[in-house]
Amino acid sequence: MSPPPTPLVEVRQLLFTRGSRKIFDGIDIDIQRGKITAIMGPSGTGKTTLLRLIGGQLRPDCGAVSVEGQRVDSLGRAPLYALRKRMGMLFQNGALLTGMNVFDNVAFPLREHTQLSEPLIRDLVLMKLHAVGLRGAWQLQPSELSGGMARRVALARAIALDPMIMMYDEPFTGQDPISMGVLVRLIRQLNDALGLTSIIVSHDIAETSSIADYIYLLSNGKVVAHGTAQELGHSGSAWAQQFLKGLPDGPVPFHYPAEEYRRDLLTSVVDR
Amino acid sequence: MLLAPIQELGRKGLDFFQRLGRGHLLFGHILAGLPALLPRFGLVIQQVFSVGVLSLVIIVVSGLFVGMVLGLQGYNTLVDFGAEESLGVVVALSLVRELGPVVTALLFAGRAGSALTAEIGLMKATEQLSAMEMMAVDPIRRVLAPRFLAGFISMPLLAAIFSAVGVLGGYFVGVGLLGVDQGAYWSQMQAKVDVYNDILNGVTKSFVFGVVVTWIALFEGYDAIPTAEGVSRATTRTVVHSSLAVLGLDFILTALMFGA
Amino acid sequence: MMTTRTTEIWVGLFVAGGLAALFMLAMRVSNLSAYSGDNGFDVTAVYEDASGLKVRSPVTMAGVTIGRVTQIRFDPLWDVLLKDGKVIKQLKTPATADVKTTPKDNNIENLTRRYVAVVTLHIQGQYDKQIPDSSDANVYTAGLLGEKYIGILPGAVTQCGEDEELSAALEGKPEPAIPSTKNCNATHFLTQGSLIRKTQGTLVLEKLIAQFIDKFSSSK
Numbered sequence: 001m002s003p004p005p006t007p008l009v010e011v012r013q014l015l016f017t018r019g020s021r022k023i024f025d026g027i028d029i030d031i032q033r034g035k036i037t038a039i040m041g042p043s044g045t046g047k048t049t050l051l052r053l054i055g056g057q058l059r060p061d062c063g064a065v066s067v068e069g070q071r072v073d074s075l076g077r078a079p080l081y082a083l084r085k086r087m088g089m090l091f092q093n094g095a096l097l098t099g100m101n102v103f104d105n106v107a108f109p110l111r112e113h114t115q116l117s118e119p120l121i122r123d124l125v126l127m128k129l130h131a132v133g134l135r136g137a138w139q140l141q142p143s144e145l146s147g148g149m150a151r152r153v154a155l156a157r158a159i160a161l162d163p164m165i166m167m168y169d170e171p172f173t174g175q176d177p178i179s180m181g182v183l184v185r186l187i188r189q190l191n192d193a194l195g196l197t198s199i200i201v202s203h204d205i206a207e208t209s210s211i212a213d214y215i216y217l218l219s220n221g222k223v224v225a226h227g228t229a230q231e232l233g234h235s236g237s238a239w240a241q242q243f244l245k246g247l248p249d250g251p252v253p254f255h256y257p258a259e260e261y262r263r264d265l266l267t268s269v270v271d272r
Numbered sequence: 273m274l275l276a277p278i279q280e281l282g283r284k285g286l287d288f289f290q291r292l293g294r295g296h297l298l299f300g301h302i303l304a305g306l307p308a309l310l311p312r313f314g315l316v317i318q319q320v321f322s323v324g325v326l327s328l329v330i331i332v333v334s335g336l337f338v339g340m341v342l343g344l345q346g347y348n349t350l351v352d353f354g355a356e357e358s359l360g361v362v363v364a365l366s367l368v369r370e371l372g373p374v375v376t377a378l379l380f381a382g383r384a385g386s387a388l389t390a391e392i393g394l395m396k397a398t399e400q401l402s403a404m405e406m407m408a409v410d411p412i413r414r415v416l417a418p419r420f421l422a423g424f425i426s427m428p429l430l431a432a433i434f435s436a437v438g439v440l441g442g443y444f445v446g447v448g449l450l451g452v453d454q455g456a457y458w459s460q461m462q463a464k465v466d467v468y469n470d471i472l473n474g475v476t477k478s479f480v481f482g483v484v485v486t487w488i489a490l491f492e493g494y495d496a497i498p499t500a501e502g503v504s505r506a507t508t509r510t511v512v513h514s515s516l517a518v519l520g521l522d523f524i525l526t527a528l529m530f531g532a
Numbered sequence: 533m534m535t536t537r538t539t540e541i542w543v544g545l546f547v548a549g550g551l552a553a554l555f556m557l558a559m560r561v562s563n564l565s566a567y568s569g570d571n572g573f574d575v576t577a578v579y580e581d582a583s584g585l586k587v588r589s590p591v592t593m594a595g596v597t598i599g600r601v602t603q604i605r606f607d608p609l610w611d612v613l614l615k616d617g618k619v620i621k622q623l624k625t626p627a628t629a630d631v632k633t634t635p636k637d638n639n640i641e642n643l644t645r646r647y648v649a650v651v652t653l654h655i656q657g658q659y660d661k662q663i664p665d666s667s668d669a670n671v672y673t674a675g676l677l678g679e680k681y682i683g684i685l686p687g688a689v690t691q692c693g694e695d696e697e698l699s700a701a702l703e704g705k706p707e708p709a710i711p712s713t714k715n716c717n718a719t720h721f722l723t724q725g726s727l728i729r730k731t732q733g734t735l736v737l738e739k740l741i742a743q744f745i746d747k748f749s750s751s752k
Contacts (some may be wrong), residue, residue: 055406084408095403098395109407112414154403161407314536321539325546364561427552436553439561458560463597464590465562475554 008033008068008197009054010166013064016049023049026063027222031165032199036191036198038212040205041241042252045218047170047201051167054199055087067165085113088158089167096142096157103138106157113161117133128156132186148179152186159190165197166190178240180204184211205244217243245247277298283491286509296493298412301331302420303415316425323384323486328433330377330383335367335434338375339441342366346442347450359452360461363442364435366472370529372435374522377481380427381514384488385395387418389510393503401494407513416490425490427482428475435474473529480521485514562641571657572599573724577669582649584680585671589614589654593663593684599655601682606649614708653682661721665686670732680734687730 009031013234016024031037039047052058053065056072065072070083096105106125110116116124129135132152142150145205151171158166168187172180188211191198202208209215209229216226217240225232225240241251258264306406309316346362392415401411439461446452464473489510496506579585582604591599653669666687671680722728 052402057402057405081408081410084406089406091399091403093398095399097400097403098398110410112407112409146318148352157407317540317543318536320543320546324550325542328546328549368557368561426546429547429553432550432553432557436561438558439557461561462563463590467558467562469588471554471557471562 005067007031009199010064011050011054012066013051013063014060014065016046016058018049018055018127020219021163024060024063027218027221027223028095029216029223029226031197031199032214033197033262034191034195035213036187036200036211038200038202038208038215039218040201040203040208040215040243041218041224042203045220047218048169048201050218051089051169051199051201054167055084055089085161088163088165089162089172090151090158090169091155093147094142094171095146095156096150096154096265098142100142100254101138101155102134102142102145105153105162107143109157109160117236124160125156129153129162131159131190132156134184148175148182151175151179151183155183155190159194162194162195165199168198168200168202170202170269171200172202172207180207187211205246219243223248274333277282282370291495294379294495296489297492298366298416298494299487300404301412302417302487305410305417306421308413309417309421316421319418319422320426323388323422324430327380327383327426327430330379331430331434332437334375334379335437336441338371339367339438339443340445342371342438343442343445343450346502347446347452355516356446356450356452356506357456358460358464359442360439360457360459361464363446364439364461364465365470367435367438367442369468370522370526372431372438373474373481374518375395376434377518378515379429380423380481381432381485381489381511381518384423384525385485385510385514386428386507388423388486388489389493389496389507390503392490393496393498393506396494396496397498397500397503399498401532412494416494420483420486420490422480423486424482425486428478431474431478473525476529477522477525480525481518483494484517488514488517498505537617541578543720549656572723573654573657573660573726574602575655575722575724575726575728576712577651577653577728577731578648579651579671579731580648580672581733581736581739582651583734583736584673585649585651585682585734586680589679591655591669591682591684593686598659598684599653602654603652604649606647649683653728655722659722661723665722665724665726665728666730667728668730668732671734675720684728 007030009029011027011029013026013028014020014024015026023217029039029050039050041047049058054067054072057243060073062218063073067083070079072080072083075083096102097108100108103125106128107121108125110121114121126135126138127139132155134149134152134156137145137149137153142153145153164188166187171183175183184207187198187200190196200212208230212224212229215229215232217224217232219239225235225237227235232244235241239251241247242252248254257266342363343359346359346366347356350356350358350362392401395411395415401415404411404414443454443457447454447457490514492506493509494501496502585601585604587601587604589601590597591601653662661686664687668685668687669682670685672683673680
């Protein structure tokens with residue numbers, strides 16, 4: 001194989017703490033251009049935090065995050081905002097702006113960042129809405145949308161400025177099978193049709209591994225395993241196996257650390 | 273064991289100063305965002321509607337009743353000295369100097385301030401502010417600054433409406449019900465109320481209150497813990513803190529303007 | 533975009549209502565109307581005692597407010613030229629130098645330094661050149677406990693021939709001669725920068741009693 005092209009996003013020796021808790025303890029992640037990369041791990045491993053670090057909303061304590069060769073962690077305000085115009089992010093619940101209907105939500109980034117005429121914006125918005133299959137819902141209020149529809153509208157909004165990179169924060173959580181299927185297909189299609197680079201943060205193994213080209217498994221602030229879905233299936237790590245197969249007990253114990261069961265039951269409350 | 277309360281006190285103090293610092297940073301950030309609003313004044317108009325127009329009913333009704341009560345109470349006191357002709361002066365000076373700006377600010381904190389905090393807090397909790405940041409839109413400039421300007425504009429107008437309606441309320445009671453001479457009501461008022469000393473100072477007060485209440489409301493919303501509980505607590509804090517701030521500042525402003 | 537339109541209309545009404553309320557407070561509730569068309573003029577009066585007088589105290593004539601006190605200051609640098617005990621000219625010091633260079637003025641009896649309150653009265657423009665400058669401007673008290681105000685008692689106006697006019701009117705003669713403006717020399721009427729010479733400051737009770745006792749004991 002030829003040497004791999006430079007990755008679009010490079011995370012090097014990333015250290016991030018919240019209070020005294022280490023969220024990331026020196027991790028390295030590469031996001032390849034044009035691919036869908038999944039970051040997976042149990043809840044509370046800071047997957048969302050990683051997206052915020054890449055988007056420059058948080059700054060790492062140590063280490064480097066670069067997007068397209070630019071160091072996000074030390075970027076000034078103006079270049080950071082310029083960079084963000086080329087990043088799209090889908091938030092967990094869509095984060096549609098209340099008080100604006102679907103159309104205005106999708107038009108929001110266009111109106112903020114371009115001087116396009118209203119008819120042109122209208123065409124663009126309808127095109128984006130059509131791509132997610134919600135052109136007919138343009139005048140609904142966010143409160144009238146189901147969770148899946150809200151995420152699709154948010155997706156249309158995220159791609160309104162034709163970004164180079166899309167970040168999905170838990171896109172499948174709390175979705176019924178149909179809207180989950182719709183989202184899975186949309187993410188793949190958009191990635192290929194628009195030539196995007198996608199990052200998915202999720203713990204829905206089946207859906208994510210069905211579309212991800214490359215997967216990183218995170219746990220306790222470290223990268224436990226990485227590779228394609230197939231490679232991970234054969235991985236020797238016991239933890240990875242437990243996570244991927246969803247086993248109730250294993251390296252991650254079923255029980256929260258506690259005193260010995262018998263002793264706990266037999267001691268009276270007064271003795272404590 | 274003994275040091276625990278002292279440590280707690282220290283922690284609270286540090287918390288307080290950190291919040292104060294964040295509040296001032298936010299204030300500076302909002303002010304820096306104001307010039308950019310001029311070409312997009314539609315945003316501000318939208319907010320003047322939700323901050324000012326929607327507060328109108330409570331302001332008008334309260335102003336009317338406060339004016340009527342002042343008329344009644346003022347009359348009962350003044351009539352003992354045979355000075356009921358001065359009712360207009362009592363009503364107008366109480367309203368223009370104190371009650372107009374202060375009561376309006378308190379009602380504004382309850383009506384518009386709490387709504388602002390809840391709105392901003394919910395936008396934070398539902399990641400709308402974050403989403404804006406990721407769309408390269410500064411939420412402080414896009415969301416907070418127009419609301420701040422709207423509060424700054426609305427408060428003096430609301431206070432003026434409150435005072436004007438209150439003077440009319442005092443007129444209804446004093447002249448309409450209690451038989452004070454209507455010419456005396458107006459002429460004594462005009463002779464004793466000064467545009468610069470009384471009205472302008474009242475308006476200045478309401479500008480200051482507008483800034484402070486809106487600022488506290490926006491800060492509490494922006495600084496709220498992004499959960500349902502956090503937002504509800506921030507809303508309560510807005511009403512409590514801005515009421516205290518208004519009353520405390522009123523004393524200071526009154527001392528500066530009318531004292532000494 | 534229907535909602536934007538209604539919002540804008542409401543905001544327009546709100547702002548208009550607020551400004552109308554402010555306007556009402558200014559015009560109807562307060563005394564701004566007295567300042568209206570502010571083309572009035574300032575005259576100066578000097579008092580030996582201006583206690584109780586305040587900025588914005590009314591200046592009245594025949595019981596009608598015609599102006600307000602706009603400034604009260606104590607100015608030890610005002611020297612006063614006296615003739616027959618009456619103030620005829622006030623000069624900023626060093627006035628002594630001025631007097632020495634103008635010895636022609638034989639009327640000047642002496643030059644005394646007096647410590648006085650200098651009060652500026654702002655009188656409405658419609659009374660410009662209407663009030664004789666020989667008028668008195670005295671400090672009075674409204675009621676027993678009321679505030680102090682300046683009452684102007686008009687001086688003689690015969691120069692304008694008003695007496696003739698009045699008697700002509702009384703006698704029923706048609707078309708009395710219109711007084712010529714020549715007689716109505718502007719210097720005889722109060723206008724911008726005029727000085728009211730005849731003034732009576734605040735009467736302080738202790739001073740009155742002291743004077744009374746003084747007179748009483750000296751007459752004995």
